[in-house]
Every structure is written in C-alpha cells, then in structure tokens.
Amino acid sequence: MSNMFCYQCQEAAKGTGCTIQGVCGKPSDVANLQDLLLFVLKGISYYSVKARKAGVNLEATDKAIMDGLFATITNANFDREVFINRIRKALELREEVKQAAEAAGVIFPVELPEAAVWSAYEEADLDAKAGTVGVLATGNEDVRSLRELLTYGLKGMAAYAEHAYQLGYTDNAVFAFTAKGLAATLDDTLGAEELIALNMEAGQVGVSVMALLDTANTSTYGHPEITKVNIGAGTNPGILISGHDLRDMEDLLKQTEGTGVDVYTHSEMLPAHYYPAFKKYKHFVGNYGNAWWKQDKEFDSFNGPILMTTNCIVPPKDSYKDRIYTTGQAGFPGVKHIADREEGGAKDFSALIEQAKTCQPPVEIETGEIVGGFAHETVLSLADTVVGAVKSGAIKRFFVMAGCDGRMKSRDYYTEFASALPQDTVILTAGCAKYKYNKLDLGDIGGIPRVLDAGQCNDSYSLAVIALKLKEVFELNDINELPISYNIAWYEQKAVIVLLALLYLGVKNIHLGPTLPAFLSPNVANVLVNTFGIAGIGSVQEDLDMFLAV
Known part of the structure; x- marks a missing residue:
C-alpha cells in the first residue's frame, strides 16, 4: 500500500494520483482518515436505505452524510482531529440507524458489508484501518472508476445541498439518493452497466439539487442583477x-x-x-x-x-x-x-x-470594475435581444466556459482561448474559471457583454436553464442543435456533479480540461467518449477551428 492514494481532483500528481501528500497540501494521514470517514458513511447509508424502506428516517443521518461528504471535498478540511471526531460520531450514529431499522421490523442478513460492522475508537486503530479502505481497495479498475465517479458526484451534490440546508431548503429525494449511491458502492454484485445507470441518476438528482439551491438563494436574497x-x-x-x-x-x-x-x-x-x-x-x-x-x-x-x-x-x-x-x-x-x-x-x-x-486597510492590487449577474432570470429578461442578435447573425455562437480555476500553467489555455474567440461569440460562465478572462476587455455585441457571468459553480444550473429556454424559443428538438459549444475547465468534485447533470440533460460534445479526470479508467473514458462525445482539449487554434466548423 502507498502512504495514501487520492485522485479526486484535476491536479492529481503526475495525472494518476497523489501517493505521498496531496498536491493540495493534504497530509497522507488526513487523506486516509477521510477515506475511513467515507467508509463509515457508506455503512450508515447501507442501514439508512433499509430504514427508509421501512418508513424510518433520522434527520441526523442525512445531516451527517451531507456534512461528511462535504468535509472530504478537495481543499475543504485539513484538520486531523476533526476527522477522528467525525469518524467516532459516525460509528455511533451507524448503530443508532441500525437499531431504528430493526425496531421497524427490518431483518438484516448474517453477512453484512464490512463498512456496516467494523468498529474501533482508539486513534491508533483508526489510523491502521484508514490505510486499507481507500480508493484502491476496489480491485477492478472499471468498477473502481465508476464507483469513484459516483462518489465524487455525491460529494459535489452534498456541497450544494449543504448551502440550501443553511437557508432552510431541503429535498428528501436528494438525501435518499445520496444514501442509495453510497450504499451501492459496497455492492459487489453491481457491474458497469448498473453503475453507469447510477451515475446518470446522480446527474438527474444533481439538476434537482442545483435547482433547489437556486430557489433557496433567490427566494432569500432576490434574483441576481447586472x-x-x-x-x-x-x-x-x-x-x-x-x-x-x-x-x-x-x-x-x-x-x-x-x-x-x-x-x-x-x-x-x-x-x-x-x-x-x-x-x-x-x-x-x-x-x-x-x-x-x-x-x-x-x-x-x-x-x-x-x-x-x-x-x-x-x-x-x-x-x-x-x-x-x-x-x-x-x-x-x-x-x-x-x-x-x-x-x-x-x-x-x-x-x-x-x-x-486593529489592521491596516488592504493594499490595493488592482483597480477598475468587473460586470456580472447574468443568471437565468436576467438573461431570460433579455431573451428578445439575445434571440434577435442570434437571428441577425450578430451572435454566431455561445461558448460555455464554466468550471474551476487552478494552479497549472496549462490553464492559461482558457485565457488564450477567450482572447482568440471571434467578436461575434459570447462566453457563458460560472465558477472561478471566469478569473481566466473576466478582466479582459472583450467588449460587447449590441450592448450584450461578451462575458456573461452567471455566478458560482452551482450557478451552472442557470446556464442549463438558459440553454433549455433557447431550445424552446428556436423550436429545436435537441439541445445540441443550439449554437452552443462547451469548453469547460474542471478542478474538483462540484464540477463532477455539474458534468453529470449536463450529461443527464442530454448535452453532448463537452470538452474538459486541462486534463481529463485521472479517475476515469480507459474503458469508462471510452464509454463517455462514444456515448456523449466527451473530449479533452488541444491547442487553442485547433480547438477554435473545430468548434467554429460545427
């Protein structure tokens, strides 16, 4: 066994996985404890799925799973003590859920998944177990790939559900699927076909959770304005x-x-x-x-x-x-x-x-203004103007360049790509990927800025709503008939659930960069390429020629 193994983010070492320390700075012991927390959450989920079928659901279960998944997202929590305490509490909660299910008449089989029965509370025992339950514990590369794709999608889903939860908005269907998905990763009878179906279902629920968060944000704080x-x-x-x-x-x-x-x-x-x-x-x-x-x-x-x-x-x-x-x-x-x-x-x-x-004011590092606030409500209020610009030929194509930014020098590609786009194109963006080009002077088309920023990464939902509305306005049968190209930068797990959501909505020919996820095995990558047209990026000029030739 390596000290650790983590390949959940785009910066996985050597494009394969971090084995000594995370590129993010996560120490190996913390990485392993995060794996152990996930392991115990899967055990909780196993009992929770059975309990729900018997009409029993503990709110503490949903909250613990959501919080635990969110805490293990890249660059969220590096504190060893936090994960030791969470694991101990999760073990106690797992027994509570099991007992509640049994009290409701659920009879469990003699042979249970190890994640449902393993228990220890001493720190040394937690560390010893933590090194054995990570990603590489699944031997079959394709099954491992699909399980991790699902798990990372669930982590992203949990992050969005958490933000909605803080504003008083919840959806039991989201919590139920999260438990179902985690429990499924313990089921060795599920093959590639079943796991692909679960990932597509995750995309469906991902759309729901992003819609829930959109409702939570806009109901509480109003619709974003330009x-x-x-x-x-x-x-x-x-x-x-x-x-x-x-x-x-x-x-x-x-x-x-x-x-x-x-x-x-x-x-x-x-x-x-x-x-x-x-x-x-x-x-x-x-x-x-x-x-x-x-x-x-x-x-x-x-x-x-x-x-x-x-x-x-x-x-x-x-x-x-x-x-x-x-x-x-x-x-x-x-x-x-x-x-x-x-x-x-x-x-x-x-x-x-x-x-x-007691502190000095900030040192000014730049001056000026940037413009944003182009969420779905705002863009749809400009629908006549946008549609008119498309029909007149003033706007030839939209480029969805949502997603994440990161440290790699190769991400300069997105600045160069945005700068090289023809003047009759518009960028739709959300997430911190926008910082690659939102301070460039790209001008406007008839008063429509050439960079339309919808907001945070979860506001990629707005971009989907806009695309679906344009499909309706132009009376098209397929969302892929729109003059929209997808050139998305990804970094962490919230981008994974956005990708699965787009695939569920039927969007094809998405280009991902700066590299494809390390957790996609060659066979799984081929499925995504052949079924959905997923592709990586090339040079700026080659990609421009390819996109504009469509």
Whole structure:
C-alpha cells in the first residue's frame, strides 16, 4: 500500500494520483482518515436505505452524510482531529440507524458489508484501518472508476445541498439518493452497466439539487442583477470572505454594519455582489483578488482577517495564519474556527471584527470594475435581444466556459482561448474559471457583454436553464442543435456533479480540461467518449477551428 492514494481532483500528481501528500497540501494521514470517514458513511447509508424502506428516517443521518461528504471535498478540511471526531460520531450514529431499522421490523442478513460492522475508537486503530479502505481497495479498475465517479458526484451534490440546508431548503429525494449511491458502492454484485445507470441518476438528482439551491438563494436574497463590482481597495480596514456560503455572507454583513470595517469578497464569493439583498450594505465595497489558488499572495496584502466559509483553502503562510478563520465544513490545523450557528441564530463573527479594527486597510492590487449577474432570470429578461442578435447573425455562437480555476500553467489555455474567440461569440460562465478572462476587455455585441457571468459553480444550473429556454424559443428538438459549444475547465468534485447533470440533460460534445479526470479508467473514458462525445482539449487554434466548423 502507498502512504495514501487520492485522485479526486484535476491536479492529481503526475495525472494518476497523489501517493505521498496531496498536491493540495493534504497530509497522507488526513487523506486516509477521510477515506475511513467515507467508509463509515457508506455503512450508515447501507442501514439508512433499509430504514427508509421501512418508513424510518433520522434527520441526523442525512445531516451527517451531507456534512461528511462535504468535509472530504478537495481543499475543504485539513484538520486531523476533526476527522477522528467525525469518524467516532459516525460509528455511533451507524448503530443508532441500525437499531431504528430493526425496531421497524427490518431483518438484516448474517453477512453484512464490512463498512456496516467494523468498529474501533482508539486513534491508533483508526489510523491502521484508514490505510486499507481507500480508493484502491476496489480491485477492478472499471468498477473502481465508476464507483469513484459516483462518489465524487455525491460529494459535489452534498456541497450544494449543504448551502440550501443553511437557508432552510431541503429535498428528501436528494438525501435518499445520496444514501442509495453510497450504499451501492459496497455492492459487489453491481457491474458497469448498473453503475453507469447510477451515475446518470446522480446527474438527474444533481439538476434537482442545483435547482433547489437556486430557489433557496433567490427566494432569500432576490434574483441576481447586472452589477458592476469594484476591484480596487478602500481606506477602511476590511474583512475578506471567500468560499461559497451566502448565509455566512449575510451574517457577516449584518454584524459589520456600522463598525467602520469594510467587507470584500474573494474568488467564488464574488457573485454575492449580484444579489439585491446585499446591495443595501454600504460597507460591502468590492472584490479583492482572483481565484482561490492565488490566496497565498493576496491574503498577505489584504492585511485584515479572512473568513473561509467552504472549500478552496490553500495551506496558509505564517505571515497571515493568525488572520485566517474557517467555518462550516472548512478547517485547518492551528487556524481559528467559527462555530456553527444555533438554530434560528447567527454565527458569531465578533472575533474577526475586533481583529479587523486593529489592521491596516488592504493594499490595493488592482483597480477598475468587473460586470456580472447574468443568471437565468436576467438573461431570460433579455431573451428578445439575445434571440434577435442570434437571428441577425450578430451572435454566431455561445461558448460555455464554466468550471474551476487552478494552479497549472496549462490553464492559461482558457485565457488564450477567450482572447482568440471571434467578436461575434459570447462566453457563458460560472465558477472561478471566469478569473481566466473576466478582466479582459472583450467588449460587447449590441450592448450584450461578451462575458456573461452567471455566478458560482452551482450557478451552472442557470446556464442549463438558459440553454433549455433557447431550445424552446428556436423550436429545436435537441439541445445540441443550439449554437452552443462547451469548453469547460474542471478542478474538483462540484464540477463532477455539474458534468453529470449536463450529461443527464442530454448535452453532448463537452470538452474538459486541462486534463481529463485521472479517475476515469480507459474503458469508462471510452464509454463517455462514444456515448456523449466527451473530449479533452488541444491547442487553442485547433480547438477554435473545430468548434467554429460545427
């Protein structure tokens, strides 16, 4: 056995997998403990599926599975103690679920999956077991590939479900499928055909969970509006908020009002500026910096406290480690963690506010504005203009360039590709991939900006809604008949559920880069290529010629 094995993100070492330490900075012992937590969550799911059929469902089960999956997403939580405690609590919960099922009349077979029966609480025993239950425990390469594709899709689904949950929106069908999917990875009787079907079902549920989160966000904070966002810096001390959680954004803005402390967004939190509910806060002054991977430099120059609400943490430098805070599923050893809110209450961000008052204002690293807020409601309100531009030939093609950014130099491809696109094309984007081109001067077409930013990675749902509406307007039978090409950058597991959702919706010929996922075995990759037209990227000019020839 290697020290660890992880290939869930695009930066998997050598394009195959991290075996000593994660490229993300995740130590091998933490990686293995994350595998063990997943192992126990699968055991909980095994009992939960049976219990649900008997009419029994414990809310604590759904919450634990959702939280546990989210905590194991790339760059979310690096804290060993957190995972030891979660595993111990998960083992206790597994027994509660089993007993509840038995009390409802469920009779379990004598032979149970190991994940449903294994138990230990001593730290040394947890570490010993953790090294044996990871990805490579599944011997068949194709089965392993399909199980991991499903698992990573479920992780992405859990992240979106968590954000909706924080706003009071839930969907039992999402929780039920999550348990069903995890339990299925324990079933050695399921072959490739059944696992492919489960992945497609995950795509269907992925659409549902993104729609749920869209409803949660827009019902709570209003529909995103076209907004110019300042990217300079003010003269007051500030707090920088990164990640994805809008409920945390709300709590922070309320608590900083009138304190003399400004609030700035970073990376995936940029789209918070597009929501009407947040525009009333005069101290919500702008966006600072770029995508997540540049934080080691940008957090230094910001000077004030930084709040990480979700994944996308880079191991912090000593120069700002005393100014960084985590909350929710995020965590890092030696970093202060803000506790979850009590039901009906708010998180307490007073420590950040008091520290901010003692800090210098941010160092200005750029000036100007960027424009966003082109979620489905906004774009559909411009439908006549957009359709007219297409019919007149002013817009020849849309390019969906949603997804993630990352450290690899090869990702400069997306900046070069956006810059090389003809003037009669429009980019539809969501996620932090936009930072590769959202500050380029690409102009507009008849008043329509050539970069339409729908928001966070979960707002890829908006791009699907827009495509489906255009299909209806143009009276087409197939979504693939639209003048839309898909050139998507991916990094982590939320991008996986977005991909599965697009495949479920029937979208074909998606190009993924900068590399195809390491967890796709050659046979599974061939299925995706032959069935859905999935492909990688080439050179900018070759890809442009190919897309524009369609």
